[in-house]
Amino acid sequence: MDKVAFRLNVNGMDHDVLAEPRKLLSDAIREDIGLTGTHVGCEHGVCGACTVLIDGKPQRACLVFAIQAQGQAITTIENVTGEDGGYSPLQQALHEEHGLQCGFCTPGIVVTMEAYLKENPDPSERDIRDVLSGNLCRCTGYQSIVKAVQKAARRMRGEDTEVA
Amino acid sequence: MSRVNDSNNFLSIGKSLPRKEDRRLLTGQGRYLDDIQVAGELHACFVRSPYQHALILAIDTEAAEAAPEVVAVVTGKDLAEWTTTHRMAPPIDGLLPIEMTALPADKVRFHGDPVACIVATDRYLAEDASELVEVDYEPLDPVCDMFKAMEDGAPLIEKDMGTNLISHQTFETGNILHVMESAGRVVESTFSTPRQTPLPIETRGCIAEWDEGTQHLTVHVGNQAPHPYRSALAGRLKLKETQVTVIVPDVGGGFGQKIALYREELTIAALARHLKRPVRWREDRMENLLAASHAREDFVRTRAAVDANGRITGLTLELVEDFGAYCFFPANYLARVVAVILTGPYDIGEYAFDVKVVLTNKCGNGPMRAPMAITSWVMEGTIDNIARELGLDPVQVRRLNMVADDAYPHVMATGETMEDINPGAALERGLEAIGYADFRRRQEADREHGIYRGLGICSVVESTTYGSKFYKAAGIPGSGHECAWVKVDPSGTIRASAGVMATGQGYETSFSQAVAEGLGVNPQDVDIKLGNTDIAPYGMGSRGARGGTAGGGTLYLAATGVREKALAIAAKLLGLNTAYQLTMRDGRVCRLIDDDIQETDLTLADIARTAYLDPTRLPDGMEPGLEVTRAYDPPPMTYSNSCHFCEVVVDVPTGAVEISRYVVVENCGNVLNPQIVEGQQLGAIVMGLSGSLFEQVVYDESGYNQTGLLADYLVATASDMPNIEILSVATPNRRTPIGLKGMAEGGVMGSIGAISNAVSDALSPFGAVVENHPISPSRLRLMLREKT
Known part of the structure; x- marks a missing residue:
């Protein structure tokens, strides 16, 4: 299969990519653009580790051909930061609540929940667990992730602002 | 060992310090296997058997070799020249020996068994070429049920073994038969777990680099036990152990699946050496589910002799485990522990067990959390x-x-x-x-x-x-000890290492607390260096629940050794006859005077500088430098x-x-x-x-x-x-x-x-x-x- 040239916009920067049309977006982000924070866990859209934002919406990068993402704004874990360049409130809460162990599923979870909290500032625990159910984590048992998302939501609403 | 285990006295241990690992992992800056790129690397892909049991009559690789960007296609015959067979034959009563090759050349034993390896400049193209490999199979009758596998005339997974019952171990106390026969009541129960798989979210994989100039192999691989892995790899490749370095990057979960040297990894290492080029492999999820290690699948029956009050006077256990087709661990290794510790907290004096482990045409079993x-x-x-x-x-x-x-x-x-x-x-x-x-x-x-x-x-x-005494008693080769070192650099910075390797357990944080406690410094000032076999001391790795006690415990002992030496130097520098009343707090030497702790002007950095750069001021006969290596064998x-x-x-x-x-x-x-x-x-x-x-x-x-x-x-x-x-x-x-x-x-x-x-x-x-x-x-x- 012949390679074709196309352009991807990732984290606000344009990247020229020369790849086969069948190349997955997850592989292009990691191999052609060199951003390895987006992880590949199953390549069939179940585990959620490769989740990125496409025009602001969480998508499985392993279910999209890179060439399909032309002209859209792709956001990856590398672009998630706090206002001061440090942790975002969600990253900070995950750090405090021990919401990650091996960390392999973490970028997909951070990207998914950042987008969710933006649209849903006051979710119930049930809501959080339902949204999180699209991301598999084999280490934590999910409880500490849920607590961290709740804590981040409180802080983003201006409550519970004390940072450990 | 007499030691005060009063947790109230700890300054660093027992504190919920947030993890040091988190910054890189939360920001997408972790370095897992697939995030490492090596210049000139080639990509490998395996051809796997669609049959569960079949003779391999011929493998035609010609079309695959001619495919675009393909560098090599190899089979079990090629690997047999470059690698030794693995013989699993520990001296354990009731366990039969078994051998396996790098890739099967004679027959396949389960759906997913690897039969050939394609190496190309691109992973997609390697996968394309894998479809061009023609394997001529002669299907054999399979046996996929552990009870059928024990019947006379069942198809044999290993013909030379003459049976599929690879392990049969029994035990009974003196009076158990009598207790069971004379019991007023016997309660029978059965239990069965199906086949499962550890399922780390990061699948298996490795990168192998052969340096032709130094004749040295470096393998990057996610693994829980880097040194035993190195020993196995060197042995199978007929290399000296000094010719092999194993480097473990961040690991996306293990749960028991990342301990053994797998056949695919051995193949990649052999290919890197043969081709004199770096070769990498990462399995996809389907391969992980079909062909990485499986676990469990057992049938258990207990019979409990009881009196009318429910007091258990005797207990018997029958256990059968389906171990699949390949043994990366002694086949009795997992089931035996169940039988040995079954009675747990209960006072049951009369007990018997019968534990059978059976080979079938399924993916081989291994440990799972x-x-x-x-x-x-x-x-x-x-x-x-x-x-x-x-x-x-x-x-x-x-x-x-x-x-x-x-x-x-x-x-x-x-x-x-x-x-x-x-x-x-x-x-x-x-x-x-x-x-x-x-x-x-x-x-x-x-x-x-x-x-x-x-x-x-x-x-x-x-x-x-x-x-190690448990291993010896079980007849399993290997040891339960662990090794660690703690080194203070001339500038006073502190590094420490042990043979265990983390797969998400946060060792960089908890181990820094163990070292900080032993040495008398702040955990933030301790850098834990794990996972490189040239840097870490030879240790037994992370398995079971030993990481904290074996890894953390040994590091604590090594750190205590460094503190003793540092305080002996401090006593000399302070003009004291003895270090008896000295201690280290947050990297500063303190004097204990009437239960009062008084800081001195001397810091660990001052002592380190003296130890390395001004050794004539050290106590008589003391070696220059400030580092201690300790081994520790738990109970x-x-x-x-x-x-x-x-x-x-x-x-x-x-x-x-x-x-x-x-x-x-x-x-x-x-x-x-x-x-x-x-x-x-x-x-x-x-x-x-x-x-x-x-x-x-x-x-x-x-x-x-x-x-x-x-x-x-x-x-x-x-x-x-x-x-x-x-x-x-x-x-x-x-x-x-x-x-x-x-x-x-x-x-x-x-x-x-x-x-x-x-x-x-x-x-x-x-x-x-x-x-x-x-x-x-x-x-x-x-x-x-x-x-x-």
């Missing part, structure tokens, strides 16, 4: 069956049979000594927390409204840290205990199980970092619940694996799982440094038993008892249809 996972379900399920049959309260039957907490150390019928545990206190604390009497009232009342509530209790005695076995309480509501019309409450009471001794330990406990409990409710590798009757996608192999998601309440009745271990015990697997053991017993309790009005996993709605409906 709690290799002895079924143990506690079997014991506690047996107790519940006794209570049900005799019409007794299951809590009373537990109390009646438990060893009293003040009667430890207690020697089990199998000769294992348990000490420093308190199963009685854990049970009572949990009953109080859950409100046992009130629960029974609610249960009774709700049943009248068609709500079927159940409570499952599961006491766990978890074998945690295995010392033959340390035990932790816990008691799990799971409350469920079963929806009888649909068979759905909802976990309404989960309480666990833990005694895992002193801990390095409580938050990290809690994370281990939560993760283990959910892994057990996930296995019990959802997980099953499905082979159809002819041996084809039906679960090649994560959509087929179900695991727990956030919406399926409860919040878990953790309580503690911790007591320290008297023999280990810091009083550590370990705890990473007991959660799996306990939750399997607690959820199963809870569902059986809920369904007791129907006389239905959970004997098989997963406890799926369809299975429950089937059980209820038979009973109603």
Whole structure:
């Protein structure tokens, strides 16, 4: 299969990519653009580790051909930061609540929940667990992730602002 | 070893410090295997057998070799020239020897067995070429059921072995036969877990680089035990061990699947050397599900002799495990531990076991978090069956049979000594927390409204840290000791290393606390360097629940050694005759004067500078430098205990199980970092619940694996799982440094038993008892249809 040239916009920067049309977006982000924070866990859209934002919406990068993402704004874990360049409130809460162990599923979870909290500032625990159910984590048992998302939501609403 | 294990005196240990690992992992800056790029690297892909049992008559690689960008196509015949066969033949009674080659040249033994390897400049193109390899198979009759595999005339996985029963071990106490025959009542119970797989979210893979100039092989691989892995790799490639370096980057979970040297990894290393170019491989999820190690799949029957009060006078265990087709571990390794520790907290003097391990045409078995996972379900399920049959309260039957907490150390019928545990206190604390009497009232009342509530209790005695004496007694080659070093640089910075390797357990944080405590510095000032076999001392790696006790304990001892040397130097520099009244606090030498701690002007950096750069000022005869290496061999076995309480509501019309409450009471001794330990406990409990409710590798009757996608192999998601309440009745271990015990697997053991017993309790009005996993709605409906 012949390679074709196309352009991807990732984290606000344009990247020229020369790849086969069948190349997955997850592989292009990691191999052609060199951003390895987006992880590949199953390549069939179940585990959620490769989740990125496409025009602001969480998508499985392993279910999209890179060439399909032309002209859209792709956001990856590398672009998630706090206002001061440090942790975002969600990253900070995950750090405090021990919401990650091996960390392999973490970028997909951070990207998914950042987008969710933006649209849903006051979710119930049930809501959080339902949204999180699209991301598999084999280490934590999910409880500490849920607590961290709740804590981040409180802080983003201006409550519970004390940072450990 | 006499040592004060008073956790109140610790300054760094026992604090919930946030993890040092998190910054890189939360920001996408972690470095997992697939994130490492090597210049000039080639990509490998394996051709796998579509048959479960077939002779390999011929492999035609010509078309694949001619495909675009393909550099090499190799088969078992090529690998046989470059590698040795692996012979698994430890001197264990009842265990037969078995051999395996790098890739099979004679026949394939399961659906997914690798038969050829393609190397190309691009992974996509390697996969394209793999479809061009023509393998001529002659199908053989497969055997995919462990009971059929034991029948006369069954197809043989290993022809030369003459049987599929690779291991058969038995044990009995002197009077067990008489007790069973003369018992007033014998309660029989059965238990079965299906085949499961550890399922780390990062699949297996490796990168191998051969340096032709120095004749040196460097392998990057996610692995829990880098040094034993290096030894195996060097041996199989006929290299000196000094010619091999194993480097372990961040690892995306292991759970037992990343210990052995796999055949694919050996193949990649051999190819890198043969081609003199870097070669990399990462399996896809389907390969991981079909052909990485599997686990469990066992059938268990207990027979308990009891008196009318429910006192157990004798117990027998039959266990059969389906080990699959290949042995990366001694085949008895997992099942034997179940049999040895089965009686756990109960005083059962007369006991017998019969443990069979069988080869079949399935993917080979290996350890999975709690290799002895079924143990506690079997014991506690047996107790519940006794209570049900005799019409007794299951809590009373537990109390009646438990060893009293003040009667430890207690020697089990199998000769294992348990000490420093308190199963009685854990049970009572949990009953109080859950409100046992009130629960029974609610249960009774709700049943009248068609709500079927159940409570499952599961006491766990978890074998945690295995010392070398345990291995010796079991006949298993290898050791349970660990090695560590702590070095202070001339500038005063501190680095430390041990042979264990983390796969998510946060060792960089908890180990820095162990070193900080031993040395008298701040944990933030300690850098933990793990996972490079040229840097780390030779150690036995992370398995079981040994990381904290063996790794952290050994680092603590090495750090203590550095402190002793540093304070001896300090005494000399301060003009004192002895270091007796000196101590180190936050990197500064302090004097203890009448219970008062007074800082001196001397820091660890001053001492280090002297030790390296001004050694003439050192005490007479002292070696320059400031570093200590220590090895430590834990007791033959340390035990932790816990008691799990799971409350469920079963929806009888649909068979759905909802976990309404989960309480666990833990005694895992002193801990390095409580938050990290809690994370281990939560993760283990959910892994057990996930296995019990959802997980099953499905082979159809002819041996084809039906679960090649994560959509087929179900695991727990956030919406399926409860919040878990953790309580503690911790007591320290008297023999280990810091009083550590370990705890990473007991959660799996306990939750399997607690959820199963809870569902059986809920369904007791129907006389239905959970004997098989997963406890799926369809299975429950089937059980209820038979009973109603």
